[in-house]
Amino acid sequence: MAKKKSEFENPYEEKCSIVYAMSLIGAKWKIPVLWHLAHYEILHYNELKRHLKGVTNTVLTRCLRELEQDSIVLRKSDGSVPPSVTYELTDLGKELIPALNGLYKWGDDHKTNASKI
Amino acid sequence: MAKKKSEFENPYEEKCSIVYAMSLIGAKWKIPVLWHLAHYEILHYNELKRHLKGVTNTVLTRCLRELEQDSIVLRKSDGSVPPSVTYELTDLGKELIPALNGLYKWGDDHKTNASKI
DNA sequence: CGGAATCCCAATGGATACTG
DNA sequence: CAGTATCCATTGGGATTCCG
Numbered sequence: 059m060a061k062k063k064s065e066f067e068n069p070y071e072e073k074c075s076i077v078y079a080m081s082l083i084g085a086k087w088k089i090p091v092l093w094h095l096a097h098y099e100i101l102h103y104n105e106l107k108r109h110l111k112g113v114t115n116t117v118l119t120r121c122l123r124e125l126e127q128d129s130i131v132l133r134k135s136d137g138s139v140p141p142s143v144t145y146e147l148t149d150l151g152k153e154l155i156p157a158l159n160g161l162y163k164w165g166d167d168h169k170t171n172a173s174k175i
Numbered sequence: 176m177a178k179k180k181s182e183f184e185n186p187y188e189e190k191c192s193i194v195y196a197m198s199l200i201g202a203k204w205k206i207p208v209l210w211h212l213a214h215y216e217i218l219h220y221n222e223l224k225r226h227l228k229g230v231t232n233t234v235l236t237r238c239l240r241e242l243e244q245d246s247i248v249l250r251k252s253d254g255s256v257p258p259s260v261t262y263e264l265t266d267l268g269k270e271l272i273p274a275l276n277g278l279y280k281w282g283d284d285h286k287t288n289a290s291k292i
Numbered sequence: 293c294g295g296a297a298t299c300c301c302a303a304t305g306g307a308t309a310c311t312g
Numbered sequence: 313c314a315g316t317a318t319c320c321a322t323t324g325g326g327a328t329t330c331c332g
Contacts, residue, residue: 073229074207075282075283076207076275076282085324085325086201087325090191103294104293111191114326116296116297119296139332140293141295143295154281157274157281160271161197161274163192164271165192165195165197167270168267219313219314220315231305231308232314233307233317234306236314256312257314258313258315259313
């Protein structure tokens with residue numbers, strides 16, 4: 059689940075569905091990562107990194123690990139040298155696509171000087 | 176815009192639409208706030224706070240102020256004593272409703288022990 | 293190529309108390 | 313009721329370096 063134990067420490071203070079959803083995908087780069095995987099279907103690590111201008115290895119890797127642990131993205135690696143690792147959405151992740159597209163479109167409709175992708 | 180100046184300090188490193196969207200509504204409580212406003216249409220401050228179990232005054236107020244500055248929520252106050260203040264989505268905020276519902280449904284479909292609202 | 297290991301830090305979240 | 317005012321703590325994001 060990749061989340062703090064304390065979040066459920068009081069069973070009488072459970073979170074609503076939207077808070078739960080955001081606990082899984084609410085980190086700064088997670089939704090951008092998911093949107094790009096939704097858009098390109100499958101990406102190599104460095105491709106993904108290039109699309110997400112500004113993210114560092116540390117952050118991107120942590121982000122992908124958590125999403126993988128939560129079964130939202132799938133990591134595929136052959137053991138070759140040099141390594142080739144791809145990321146794609148799981149079925150669970152694919153269920154987010156409509157919402158991701160909605161967020162993207164909203165941003166796209168209203169941003170002024172951000173780039174298209 | 177309620178965001179760090181540094182985010183656009185380099186005009187050649189513009190953000191994609193989804194990153195832009197998240198810069199506006201990506202804070203921990205913003206999407207939960209917006210979803211509840213979408214669901215209930217209009218809420219008093221304390222009603223909203225009750226629905227968002229666990230949020231503190233400081234955080235909720237900061238969150239609402241930013242959303243208000245970004246023209247995503249509308250704050251209505253009569254000047255009465257005791258005060259009565261309501262919050263609702265602006266037209267811009269309402270355009271987020273489909274995406275919010277998508278996120279909510281995803282969380283709802285897959286959470287195990289979070290409460291329904 | 294696709295990371296891991298460190299270390300660092302500002303920003304955000306949060307606790308508490310108080311108020312017009 | 314709807315917030316402010318302080319102050320503290322966390323943590324996630326980031327820079328840098330190194331590696332199989």
